[in-house]
Amino acid sequence: MFAFRSFRARNPDSMSTELSISARAMARLPGADAGELAHLVGLNPEQRAAVEATEGPVLVLAGAGTGKTRVLTSRLAHLIASRRAQPWQILSVTFTNKAAREMRERAGTMIGPAAQGLQWLGTFHLVSALILRRHAELVGLKSTFTILDMDDQHRLLKQVIAAANIDEKRWTARYLASLIDSWKNRALSPDKVALDEAYSFANGKGAELYATYQGRLRVLNACDFGDLLVHCVTIFRNHPDVLAEYHERFRYILVDEYQDTNIAQYLWLRLLAQKHRNLCVVGDDDQSIYGWRGAEVDNILRFENDFPGAKIIRLERNYRSTEHILAAASGLITANRDRLGKTLWTEESGGQKVLVRGVWDGDAEARLIADDVETWRRQGGRYAQAAILVRASWQMRAFEERFILLGIPYKVIGGPRFFERAEIRDAHAYLRLIRSESDDLAFERIANTPKRGIGDTTIAKIATASRAAEIPLARMAATLLATDELKGPAKAGLKQFLMDLDRWRLRSREIPHPELAELILEESGYTDMLRADKGPQSASKLENLKELVQAMSQFDSLAAYLEHVELVMDVERHEDGDSVQISTLHASKGLEWPLVFLPGWEEEVFPSKRALDEKGQKALEEERRLAYVGVTRARESARISFAANRQIFGRWQSVLPSRFVDELPPNHVEAVSETGYFAGGGGSAAEKFAAYGPLGLDVGAGFGSGYSSPGWKRAQASGMGASSSAAPIKPKIIEGESRLIGKSGPGDAHFAKGARVFHDKFGYGRVTHVEGAKLTVDFEKSGEKRVIDTFVKAA
DNA sequence: TCCGAGCCACTTTTT
């Protein structure tokens, strides 16, 4: 640290090859300042090699739990401490904001305040935006361009489609967005889109619409996520002088999760690394799970060819999981064909086998897992040590409901994200309109929110005129007010709105931006609108807006704040105590927990039917990698489960265990059905479980499986199992609940039958039945539910 | 212009 601080004072330009060599020599001296080598302490030989191979292209194949992040941060520290580069001469790109944050934090603990100098550490999109702001004019944008999020993009595309007289039902904006995205992922401009692909939308209009969309973006002085990368690539290609500037700046390049890079990102990196060739990429082909988003596993498979002479270092020692977990995951992934191949090993022998359990239905699965969590907790574990990882977010609901019922605290990772909530986006639209009058998308979003009489027809009138005159909506609205074009409530509302905007814009120069936000939300009537709304969520929406104002105060200016939210669609989550984590498998990558639940391992759910339909074998391998990622998140215990029946689209369907269940190596798995134990190995899981008749797979095998039948529904509603198999489960639940009731005891909140109550999730309702602390409430919106009294307030 | 009723298709996964 010491050596480092004194070094910071030096002029960065004085760094010469000579100094660099001497620094290198110093770093290798065993007797060198211990502080300087601190970042190498405790690394295993392979990790150390990866850290010290600073020059030339390097590919670090880092299996799950092999200390990948550690290597990256140590390498960063090493480059700086050995004086090969100043912090601002290193480009470190990650895939997610979370990873970037973690890297910055960990680098901070290693190299101290110098980590502040790591200005070029961030996601591909963040770094691209920084670069693009400086050269925006080279691609026809102003440096103040806005970055559209998916919602903006979607609305814009809808307009484009409608303007082209294409049936939006047949050809959805969503689909066009995905096509355009996939083109941008490959850095294809509208004129480069292959004919057959252009034909995949509205009989050949694909490329044309893409071009129209890009034109609209230019008029709006905006770009979408994909553009950030593509524009940079365009600039680097067409302006060698600009590229040279960045060659000079970035002496070393580090890339995390290289297996997730798409073609545009690959080109971006190749252009930037072309001169010094000090490119170090870290990744794991077995954890490539973003193919649907354009990631090319090929990038990592081909690295040696792309960068001749590349060093390849394999990190295979796993520090995370026990032997059985690792072996189960490894066994599973061997079914994949296209892989570089690694053999993970660990010194943690034994441990629990991977538990595979079959249950009757999704509810039973939620009960089982919730019970496990409570057992874990009773035995001294913490909630936060457990995670439930699902394939798709709709699967989360069952667990959330169960946890709410039992009072188990939980947190959804990557759930409905803060900045994507409607109220937050509305607030942002107001602020964006203050920042720039020409933000048409923002204008459209909030012109009539809250209602001020400016309906669709009025907006359409303004839009037509504004497009013809090529001036922003807000300005055209002002022009139209001076004419007789508009009348009645529309005119009055619009006039008031424009006056408000002007006033707020003036105020924005006088008062701090968080205060401005509060002012706008009050004066626009937005908060009043929410207060008047008695829906179950309006209270939490108001809370979110408060949180927004809070978040804003952490930035110097409104502009800085907006720039941040546009790029970092994620908010730093304050760790609020001890709660079970519920996450998608995708969002779980890079994380770990002692206890990991992997529910929903059923055909068509996981592997996902949709993925298989679209991409076939390739998707299957990706789904399998997802399974691999899931299992390798566990340190002590991985518990896979599947149900025989599941409600999909609101209908009961009988489902089969996932093929992945059968691919698990039997020696490392302990399989359990609700009715008893059986030995794993041989035969399909479906057969094995079916053999335990009561589990009921055979029952559901018949057509139109009786589970949507009235009888089944009645059985479900009455809480009784429909077959003998469900019966043994029931007592368990009752036990679980009474235990909880005992815990919450004669609580502070008592409700009588007939009392009106409010619940955060379910809204308002009336108590229909009281049983200790357990209430049955008939909710106005969501029907009858059983809840614990501490979760409702008197209303 | 607004709002409710009824119809629809839909659910991967994210910067």
Add this chain to the structure above:
DNA sequence: GTGGCTCGGA
């Protein structure tokens, strides 16, 4: 089971 959209009446 949800949310988005259309249609008809106030």
